[in-house]
Amino acid sequence: MEREKDKLSKKINQVENKRRDVEKQLHDTENQLKVAQENLYEREKRQGIDVVHDNVERELIREIDTIKNSQMKLRQMLERLNTQNSLNRASLHELELDSADKFRALSLDSAAHHMTVSSRGLNFHLGIENVDNTVATPDSWMKFTEDNIKRSASERVQSDEYLNMADNLLKETATDMWNQYNTVNEAFEQRIHETNVAKDKIQNHLSAVIQEIFDLEKNIEFIKKAILDKESYLRLAQSRLETRTRRPGVELTRDQAMHRLIQEIEDLHASIQDLKNKQALEENAIQHLLRTKATLEQDLSVKNNSMHIDRERCLGNRRTYPSIQSVSYPATVAMPYSSQSIVY
Numbered sequence: 580m581e582r583e584k585d586k587l588s589k590k591i592n593q594v595e596n597k598r599r600d601v602e603k604q605l606h607d608t609e610n611q612l613k614v615a616q617e618n619l620y621e622r623e624k625r626q627g628i629d630v631v632h633d634n635v636e637r638e639l640i641r642e643i644d645t646i647k648n649s650q651m652k653l654r655q656m657l658e659r660l661n662t663q664n665s666l667n668r669a670s671l672h673e674l675e676l677d678s679a680d681k682f683r684a685l686s687l688d689s690a691a692h693h694m695t696v697s698s699r700g701l702n703f704h705l706g707i708e709n710v711d712n713t714v715a716t717p718d719s720w721m722k723f724t725e726d727n728i729k730r731s732a733s734e735r736v737q738s739d740e741y742l743n744m745a746d747n748l749l750k751e752t753a754t755d756m757w758n759q760y761n762t763v764n765e766a767f768e769q770r771i772h773e774t775n776v777a778k779d780k781i782q783n784h785l786s787a788v789i790q791e792i793f794d795l796e797k798n799i800e801f802i803k804k805a806i807l808d809k810e811s812y813l814r815l816a817q818s819r820l821e822t823r824t825r826r827p828g829v830e831l832t833r834d835q836a837m838h839r840l841i842q843e844i845e846d847l848h849a850s851i852q853d854l855k856n857k858q859a860l861e862e863n864a865i866q867h868l869l870r871t872k873a874t875l876e877q878d879l880s881v882k883n884n885s886m887h888i889d890r891e892r893c894l895g896n897r898r899t900y901p902s903i904q905s906v907s908y909p910a911t912v913a914m915p916y917s918s919q920s921i922v923y
Contacts, residue, residue: 580681580724583731584674590735591667597745598660604749605653611756612646615639615763618893625888627881629774635889638759638766645759649752656741656748663734663741670731677727764897771889778882785875792868795861802858806851813847816840 619639625631694701715723820840824831 580674580678580728583728584671584678587667587671587674587731587735590738591664591671593742594660594664594667594738597742598657598664600749601653601657601660601745604752605650605657608646608650608653608752608756611760612643612650614896615642615646617896618763619643621888621892625881625885627877629881629885633770635763635766635770638763642756642759642763645755649756652748652752656745659741660745663738667734667738670727670734673727674731677724681724760897764894767889767894767897771886771894774882774885774889778879778886781875781879781882785872785879788868788872788875792865792872795865795868799858799861799865802854802861806854806858809847809851809854813844813851816843816847820844 619636622636622639820837823837823840826832
């Protein structure tokens with residue numbers, strides 16, 4: 580019986596230690612859950628077209644579900660281990676009571692065995708032979724002890740089963756959460772890459788639009804100068820024609836010079852009008868480009884905001900796996916992901 584007591588005491592300690600391991604991992608999952616939930620919350624701050632239910636969001640939701648499912652399993656295992664150790668302690672208590680009773684009975688039997696007629700404290704106990712306060716027979720006495728030992732052994736077997744289940748569960752939940760953690764990080768990396776590519780395209784387009792606006796503005800300045808030059812010649816031609824209208828008498832003749840001046844004025848009017856029409860077209864094109872530029876700048880701002888959220892606010896919180904110190908991972912599992920390894 581003493582050996583069984585020692586075995587059961589050791590098993591109680593083993594179950595208690597495993598219970599602490601489960602409790603520790605359950606506690607650590609709260610940090611992981613908090614990080615995933617904060618990532619979802621941060622990504623709600625995306626703007627415009629980037630507010631989309633993308634792969635990162637789907638994997639984050641799956642990570643939260645994985646963690647919550649792991650928490651549920653760990654809580655159930657914690658409850659089982661607590662219940663099992665209560666049964667273990669109850670069985671140990673019965674063994675200790677039985678052992679204590681046997682020790683006292685053995686002491687009394689030894690004292691009775693060593694009594695002699697010269698022993699001190701002997702007295703008459705009238706009618707004692709008629710007193711029968713026994714509660715067991717030798718067979719039931721033996722069975723009582725055997726049942727206690729069998730119960731203890733049974734609880735130890737059940738404890739071993741729960742210990743194995745707890746070990747497997749710790750590895751299973753750790754692996755599930757770790758794999759999903761890496762899946763989310765890969766989704767973030769892919770999304771950041773896609774956003775970076777889109778941002779570069781927008782930036783290149785914006786640069787081209789700005790250059791085109793600059794070129795059009797230079798062209799408009801050139802057209803304005805050409806109009807001024809044409810207007811100078813128009814002023815000269817009109818002044819010449821006006822001057823010749825003051826010729827006296829018969830000298831006021833519709834001669835070749837007059838025809839050429841009138842034709843020159845008409846040509847200059849047409850040329851100036853063409854230039855003004857072209858200037859209007861160029862200015863309209865600039866207005867269109869300015870609207871395009873504003874749209875591109877807004878798109879670029881949206882992409883920069885998304886990049887900051889995903890790369891700095893989200894991955895910044897995911898650089899170290901929250902519970903890496905508390906669980907053991909298979910040798911095939913890579914070291915914790917670090918967003919610092921991404922090059923942009």
